[in-house]
Structures are given as C-alpha cells and as structure tokens.
Amino acid sequence: MTTFAASSWNFDVPGAPVEVLLFALFAALAIFGALRVVTASDPFVSALSLLFNFVSLGALYLMLGQAFVAISQILVYAGAVVVLFLFVIAYLGDRRELAADAVRARALRPFALLGVLALMVTLVAVVITADFPKLAELHDTAAGFGFGSPQAIGETFLGTYVLAFEVTSLVLLVAAIGGIVLGLTGRARHDRLRKLMQTRSADQQKRLHESEERKLKSERGVGTT
C-alpha cells in the first residue's frame, strides 16, 4: 500500500557515542519497565516496574535539555502517582485477576493481541516514513532564559497558555474534591457530604436550631395528648 522512504532515517552514531549509549540504556529500561507493568501478575510488581519507566523517561527528558519537565516527571509521577498506587494496592490487599477462562470477554484476547501488534507496526512505520526536521539550535528566550528552564516555561505557560493553565488548575480542584467524595463511605459519607453542602451562616444555623426545637416540642406535645 505504501512504499517506505528509507532515506529519512537519521542515525548518525559516530559523533557522540556516550549519548547514544545513554539513550539505548534508558530506552531499554523504559521498555522493560513498561513490559513488566503489563505482564506482572502481582499489581505491586506492576506499580514498582512503572517506577523504572518513569525514571528513565525523566532521564531522557534531561538528555533533550528539558530540566524542568524532567524534574516534574520525577516529582509528580515517581513521587506522587506511584506512591499513591502503592498505597491503594497495599490498602486493598491481594486481589488477583480471575482465571482467564472464567471471564466474559474471553474471545477478545487473540483479537486484542493482533490489534496491538498492528498498532505498534503501524506507529513505527509512521515514524520511519516520516521526514522529521533536524534538531534546531537552542536559543535563550527574549528575556534571557535558557531553553527548558523553569523561567522560560513559566513565560510560555502564563503568557500564551494562561487559559490552559487556569483550566488545568480547575480540573485539579475538581479531581481533589472528587477524590474526597469517592473516598467517603457509609455513614461518614452521608454526614460529611451534608456538612460540605450545608455551609450555613450563623444566623441560618440559629434559625435551623430553633425550628428543630419547635419540631421536637410539638412532637412531644402530640405524644402526651
């Protein structure tokens, strides 16, 4: 269907073998971690393997000259996400998957495997055929900040993409509230939700209190007569 143009395939090894070796190392680590995540039967192992993947990606970001993203990657993913996963796995205890023949979508397995393989082949084919530009020379920003520095990213983030920044922070807020709501259970859930939703002024609380007292009194009155 399509003839792959092999000419676009840049692979200039001779210049700096150290970089190539580092790339090969971290790429291999990342793939290894990812494969372990998918294949490990114990979720605990999966979560720990993900750490490999995250850290090696962080290293790759550094090699691309992007210090801030690399540090965010380590902090957010390795520091927060993986730890959160480990907490939850520890909390839930040992919950293995059901046996493969006991599940509903048994027939899916071969098709899924085939589909994933096709996806990988296609994506790699796209990368191979695509004509990517050479790496551009790095310049300091107008304000004199280096490429990938927090200042330079801050300039872009709070300038051009300030709306995305605001929306993202809103999503984080909603997620935080959602996490709390989902985490509540039973009686606690009911009470806490009520408290969250019924934030009253002192005046309102007073009136509520009075009406409840009245109700109690009238109930007692009914009881005695």
Place this chain on the structure above:
Amino acid sequence: MELSTLAWIAYLAPLVGVLAIALGGTRLGARTAGIVSCLAIFVAFVASIGALLKWESMDDEGHGVVTTAWTWLSAGTFRVPFELLVDPLSIWMLLVVTGVGFLIHVYSVGYMAGDPQFNRFMAYLNLFVFSMLTLVLAGNFVLLLVGWGLVGMASYLLIGFWHDRPSAVIAAKKAFIVNAIGDVTIMLAIFLIFRETGVLSFGPVFEQLPGAVSTDGGKAFLICLLLLGGAFAKSAQLPLHTWLPDAMEGPTPVSALIHAATMVTAGVYAVARLHPVFDLSHQAQILIFMTGGVTLLVAGFTALAQTDIKRVIAYSTMSQIGYMFIAAGMGAYGAAMFHLATHAFFKALLFLGAGIVIHALADEQDIRTMGGLRKHMPKTYGLFLVATLALSGVIPFAGFFSKDEILNFALAGGEVYGAWAYATYAMAVLGAILTGIYSFRLLFLVFHGDESELVQQYGRGEVMHHGHATNEHGEAPRTMFWPVAILGLLTVVGGWIAIPGLFAVPHDFLHGAEAAPTREALEAAEFVPAEQWLLALTVGLGCAVVGIGLAWMIWGSGAWSGMRSRFPRFERVFQRAFGFDAAYDTVFVRPAQAIAEGVRSTDEVVTLPMLEEIEIATRDSGRGFGRMQTGLVRTYAFATAIGMLAIIVAFLWIEA
C-alpha cells in the same frame, strides 16, 4: 406637542392598559383594573383631541404626517417600517374609536361588575382598542394587515369571553374563521400590490399603482376584489356576513363597541383609506355599492322577523354598514365616514340601552317575553327612543343628516355610474322604509303594549341577578347610565356638524375625500347642492315616516296587528336570514366535516399501523445496537484502538 407624539400616545396608551392589567394578574383588584382600563382609553381620547387641535392649527395642506418608529422588516431593498400615518381620516377614526370606546369602557365597569373574570374582560377591551388603533393608524399595508388580524383576534376573545357557554365558543370560532377568509384575501391583494409596485407604504403605493396597472383593467379589479374580500368579511357584508348575528353571544358592551361602533366599520374605513386603489377600477366601485345595497335590503328584511333583541340590532348594523358602503362605493368617502361616526353614536346607544334592558331582566333577550317596559324604565325608554329615531333618520337626530346625505349621493352617482346607481338608490330608499319598520317594531315590542309576566315581576322587584333584585339601584347603576346618556346627547347633536346648504364639517375636514370621477361629474352636471339636498332629505324623511307609521299600525296601536302573521312564508325566510347559514352549512361545513372524518379514518387504517411498524422497527434495531454495548471496558478500548488504527492507516494511504 408634536402631532406624531400625540399619535403615539393615543396609540400606545391602550397597550399600557393591557400590560398593566395582564401583568397585574390577581394582585390587581377589580376596581383598580376598571380604573386602569378606562384611564388608558381616556388618555388615548385626550391625545386624539390634542391631535385634532394640532392638525387644525397646522396650515399644512399636506397628505398627512408619517411617523416611523423603526424599520420592522428589511431584506435587500425591501423595507417595512413600523410607521403611523396621521391625517384627517385617521384622526377622525381615532376620535370615534377612543371616544365611543371610552364611554363603553365606563359602561362595562357597571355591566360586568361581579363577573369573576372582570379583569380579563377589561384587558381584552383595551387590547381591542389597541388593535383597532393599529388598524386605523397603520401607515403601510403590512401594518394594516396586522391591525386587521389583531382586531379579529380581539373580537374572537371577546365573543368567546364566556367560554363555558358552547354557543359562545362556536360563535367566536365562526367569526374568526369568516374573518380569516378576509385576512387571506387582503394578504393576497398585498402580494399583488407589492408585485406591481415593489413598495408597501400607502403614499408610494398610491403614487405608483396608477402607473403600474391600467385603469379599469383586470389587474386593478383583482386587487380591489381581494381587498374587498377583507372589507366585506370584517364589515359583515354579503356574502361574508353570517358571523355577525352569532357574535351577539358576547357580552353586550362587546356588541356595542366591536360589532356596532368600530370594528365592523373597518371595511368602510379601509375603502376610504385605500380609495386611490379603488378609484382605479370602476367595476370594483360598482361592486362595492351594489353589495352595500343588497346587504342593506337582506339585513333589513331579516331584522323584521328576529326575536332576539340583540340580533335585531345586529342585522340593523349590517344594514347601516350597507349604507356606508354605498357612499364609499360612489366615491363619497366623506359621507361614508360621517355616517360611520353618527352610526357609532346611535348604534352604541341602542346596544347599551338593550344592555340595560337585558341586565334588568336577568339576561333575558327574547323580545316576545318583553313588553310595556316604558313605565318601569322611563329614562332608558327615552334614550332608546332617541336612538331609534336617529336610526330611522328622523330630523333632527344624527342619522337623519348622515343617511340622507348618502341617499343624495346615491342619486347624484347616477351621473357617473348610470343604471347601477339608480338601482342602488331604489334599494337605499326601500331600505330606509325597512329601517323605520324594524327599528320601531323593536321599540314597540319591548317598551309598549301590555306588560308581560316577566316585566311585571321586574316591577315587583322579583327578577334576581347575582342575588340582588335588578331594580334595586333604579334602572341602572351610575356607571352604566351616564355613558348611555352622553351617547344620547351625541345622537341628538352629532349630526349638526353637517347641515345641508350651510356647512359640512366632515367634508371640509376630510379634505379631498371624494373620488375624482364623482367630484368631476357633480361639477359637470352643474349640481346645485342645496336643491338636491332638499329633495333627498324630503325623500329620506318621507321613508322614515312611512316606515314608522307602518310599524305603529302593526305593532304599536295594534290596528293592523293581523299583518304580523299574514305572511308566514316570508316570515320563515326572514327568520332564517335568507338561508345563508343553512347553505354554507351544506356547501362548506358538511363537506369539511366529511373530509375531516375521512382523514381520521385514513389515519386509523393507514397512518397508525404504519407508525406501529416504525415503532417495532425502531425497538428491534435499538435492541440490536444495544447488544453492542457489552458493558465491558476492554471491548470499548479495543474498538477505540481499532478506530485509531484505521485513521492512521487512512492518513498513510492519503499521503501515499
């Protein structure tokens, strides 16, 4: 104040009244609602008088002032502004509508007192006045049509005001449907006018239409005919008159305001307003006055045999509008508008007087149960007598001057229109005799003769209404009596603004309101007004006297009372109003019902099973698609992955 400002105040005041009462809802007491609605019309009336004075003080001999609020519709070069046209004709109508309207509003406060839906009634009345003012102030055809439709709607709402009475609902529907026929023909006429001229404002149309269509040509006649469809439907002329007698199902003030004084005369106003269009077609003019003549005879004969007090007056209204159409058709627009105004006075008076009688007898409307009321209601009798004399055309009451002027023009019109005009003159004279007979028949049957059982009960204070004896406040409450008294005064003096040979205020005011051919013919014949007036007046007065005399012999003194049942065959025809309703029932209503029945059965046989099939197919296919929703996340993810894969492959394909 500017003339245009006064016109806008007069136009919008009733709308303010509607909104105030409608939005006030139940928070507004009946008393407040009554005051608000009367005040709204009073403001409009005062502004109308202001407009009259302003116009008189302007020495501008122009064709009126056009005042535009905003551009209403706009498409390419097509523009319809929301514009009012203020000229003598619209000021004349403003005065009649708001003046008579105000008196009837005050009367309604008394008449409708105690009705649980009082506020709604007053809001509808205000809405009607607003609609009528839209009609008479419209500065272009579109706004005229809007006013035309609005008065039809207001009339529908008011006829069917007592919507728990099936007969009222049917009558309201009938009035609306017949009027809708007229609305449609007017709309078609507007389309034609727009196609010929490309404009819709009155001024430009009147300028360009004579150049666009040939005089006395087919196109001119078609436009006039379609416009007349609307005018005849609204003014209850043959053959679109059948709704008016039924419209008497509405409360009596409604009959007085809408179905006597204002809305039903809109057709006459339209002919006068659009006279440059009708001047283009001789045949259309002949059609107008012939229709008027035939209608006045048919209505006059019908009125002779009716037994419902309001129906008699309704047929009389049809007949009097026939006179107005005769004048308008002859090109004597001033005479038509003059009769329109005097008719508004004495016919409103007649209706309101009838309303007092109906009120006193606790909603009894059959004149066969009445008789001898004169002793118990002397004031009402006096006012009713004044109105009846004016209606018959007895000097010096208003109807005398206006009707005999029309007779005069009908005679003079022979110079222009030949035999048609003479035939119409003959019909008008016969109609004048008939008017004397039927109007005094009503008077004699209700107020003279022996006291009937019902009237005796009334005298003893035994007729009860809303839990009160109806004679506990004398003949009528004050709010009902005084408007009637003022109308009585107007009926006496209203005609004196045009004394033949001395002065003619309507003609001078409605400057240039005669059609060119009529005016030229009258001048060419070296027509001496005073002499011919004298002849016409004598004939008119003679007819009235003959008619009254006949009525007196048959129903008054009882000398010829045998005549009452001498002609049973004619009586049957008159009672059935020449069978128009029965004919329409056979020709239109029954076939329509049959078609509706056919559609319904087709519905059952064809449409419903088809819908059932569609329903089954939808349900089954829904079930099929529902099976795709496995609820398993992985199958969804798989579908997503395959879809993404397909998109990537498609992109590669396009690239290659």
Place this chain on the structure above:
Amino acid sequence: MSVAVDWYVGLSAVLFSIGAAGVLLRRNALVVLLSIEIMLNAGNLALVAFSRTHAQHDGQVFAIVVMAIAASEVVVGLGIVVALSHMRRELDTDELAELHG
C-alpha cells in the same frame, strides 16, 4: 547532539503500544490504570521530543498539562477503585459490566 528525534518518537510509539496492550489484555482495574499512565507518558515523550526539535517551549507546556491531568485521573480512578472495592470482592473489569445494553 547525536541521537536524532526519530529515535525518541519511535520509543514513544513502542511504549504507547505496550500501554495499549496492557489496557486491552489486563483485567485488573489497577493494572489498567497503570497501563494508561504508560500511554500518557509515551505521548509526553513525543511532545517533549518535538519541543526540543523546534526549540520551542509549547510542547513542554503541554507535557506539564498532561502530567496535571494524569494526576487528576489517577486520583479519581483510584477513588473509584477504592469505592468499588467496598462493594465487591473482585476488581476485574470484566465483572464491572452493569452498563451493558
């Protein structure tokens, strides 16, 4: 400057496919969430690589946004898993099929 951008993007493609395999083949809700994280990271890697290629910061900004959204997703996702665990014993995605048609 020796490793061309092709390699980074290629690695990204491979990681993405592995993540997709995890989502499609694993039934443990937790592992599915982990696999989704891999896919997001693969996307991030491509973004960052292209950002470097053009010497522009836009790609990095998007990468950071993706991290924030991923963190949110993990919070909500784990919240749902925990809430589910209170109701039933197994966390197999094939058992969570109440929304079938």
